[in-house]
Amino acid sequence: MSEMIIRQARESDIDEITRLDQLCFSAPWSRESFRQEILENGLALYLVAELPQSGELVGYAGIWAILDEGHITNVAVHPEYRRRHIGEALVKVLMEEASASGIRLFTLEARISNEPALRLYRKFGFREAGIRKGYYEDNNEDALIMWAEATAPDGAEASEK
Ligand SMILES: CC(C)(COP(=O)(O)OP(=O)(O)OC[C@H]1O[C@@H](n2cnc3c(N)ncnc32)[C@H](O)[C@@H]1OP(=O)(O)O)[C@@H](O)C(=O)NCCC(=O)NCCS
Incomplete structure (x- = not known):
């Protein structure tokens, strides 16, 4: 997918990001949450993955920057x-x-059961640092808390299979 465009999310993406979120998560965020995140939250950065031919959005990811810590809020890719x-x-x-x-x-x-996500994050150096019991309200599932250090640009490439 070398021709994929990764760019910052903008106002006109909000509806499509909301739809993607509904496709990807059992407890999706509201359109209003995404509107606030993208337009009003000065600490947030949201990126989208766009198909160059059609302009369709097939993924998005977000982060909150608090002092020198980045809290990744969501990463989602269209199931297809x-x-x-x-x-x-x-x-x-x-x-x-x-x-x-x-x-x-x-x-x-x-x-804790999200093996695709855990494997993806481990490729970027994320390691488990703790558990939040019953963090997900829809099924009372535990969350793994993961941390990673920022790496030099040439070390950011995925290294672990
Ligand atoms: C997690 C998710 C974002 C991964 O997106 P993706 O574009 O399919 O992932 P990639 O193709 O970039 O995969 C990168 C690496 O992640 C791991 N991975 C991704 N999907 C995987 C799967 N189904 N099984 C095992 N490993 C997987 C692999 O290590 C993969 O590297 P490889 O292809 O070289 O083996 C996607 O599955 C998704 O949207 N899931 C639903 C939403 C979600 O759970 N988001 C995470 C919230 S914490």
Whole structure:
């Protein structure tokens, strides 16, 4: 997928991001949450993955930058476009952009059963640091808390299979 465009999310993307979120998560965020995140939250950065031919959005990812810590909020790829390294491209650019603006440590939560996400994050150096019991209200599932250090740009490439 070398021709995929990864760019910052804008107002006109909000509806499509909301639809993607509904396709990808059992407890999706509201359109209003995304509107606030993209237009009003000065600490947030959201990226989208766009197909160059059609302009269709097939993935998005977000991060909050708080002092020198980046909290990755969401990464999602349209079910029909998975396993094409789009999620990886989104996380890579997100971490590069955040590192360039001073983020030194990254954290996130992921469902303990979400093997695709856990494997993706481990490729970027994320390691389990704790568990939040019953964090996900829809099924009371535990969350794994993961942390990673920012790496130099040439070290940001995925290294672990
Ligand atoms: C997690 C998710 C974003 C991955 O997106 P993707 O574009 O399919 O992932 P990529 O193709 O970039 O995969 C990157 C790496 O992640 C791992 N991975 C991704 N999907 C995987 C799967 N189904 N099984 C095992 N490993 C997987 C692999 O290590 C993969 O590297 P490889 O292809 O070289 O083996 C996607 O599955 C998704 O949207 N899931 C639903 C939403 C979600 O759970 N988001 C995470 C919230 S914490």
